[in-house]
Amino acid sequence: MNWDDLRYLLTVERSGSLSAAARALGVVTSTVGRRMTALERRLGTRLLARVPEGVRLTPEGRALVRTAAAIESQLHSAERGLKREEGELEGPVRVTAGDGFIAFLNPWLARFRERHPGVRVELSSDARVLDLARQEADLGVRTVRPKGDSLVARKVGQLAWRLYASARYLERAAPLRSAGDLAGHALVGFDAMLSRMPQFRALEEWGAGRFVFRSNAAMAVAGAVAAHQGVAALPCALASLHPELRPVLPEVELPLEDVWLVASREARKVPRVRALMGFLAECFEESRSVMLGVR
Structure with missing residues (x-):
């Protein structure tokens, strides 16, 4: 016996006939009839008796319906509890x-x-x-x-990462026209623990190594660039928080x-x-x- 069997029986009891139950369940009448016959065969007892008005429950059928109704109530209660837990988080x-x-x-x-x-x-x-x-x-x-x-x-x-500097720094620093020019600029970067990230290894490949400021905090690095200390590789999202920063060398692609x-x-x-x-x-x-x- 499974819940679907009991659900069909409950629907028959509430609808009063096989055809009405079939409409409520969205199936054909013969399907409801076959399910009820199979359930009676498995239980070895009659659950329904045909009458002119449709069907009525036998004593055994009424007992099983009471059990099915109790199970249905518990399932609905559990479902409401889950919905409350999802909707009223604490x-x-x-x-x-x-x-x-x-x-x-x-x-x-x-x-x-x-x-x-x-x-x-x-x-x-x-x-x-x-x-x-x-x-x-x-x-x-x-x-x-x-x-x-x-x-x-x-x-x-x-x-996305790019190279950034402040407008004021760029005004007073040497021209920055290519990646090779980075060797002549002050750099701002992360401490040794983070400096092995791909975005920073690229700076080493270009000969950039004169760091004037390092930190293990991204906000501190971005703040130092905004304070005109030098050039840094920064996440674009973080740089967007500092309107004074300008992207430099846009042709230089850093790894995502x-x-x-x-x-x-x-x-x-x-x-x-x-x-x-x-x-x-x-x-x-x-x-x-x-x-x-x-x-």
């Missing part, structure tokens, strides 16, 4: 991201909390990468796809960087984490042109 969600994403995440997270005011967000931008597998955070924004089966990763976009939303498999099962993951994926898609530096 509790904390711990998010970790590089500081370069914070300016974008803040308004996105505010929009999410307008929808779900019961959710409390804890946003970390520590230089130390938090271990999602060990549940140091629930959801991470990453630029490297994680390895291992314990994590779920969803690619949500790409970051993938963006991933990452959670542990256990955290992904939590409705509020799953909801925020889906919401942030939508936000990244809406901001695709900003992330790619397309105006």
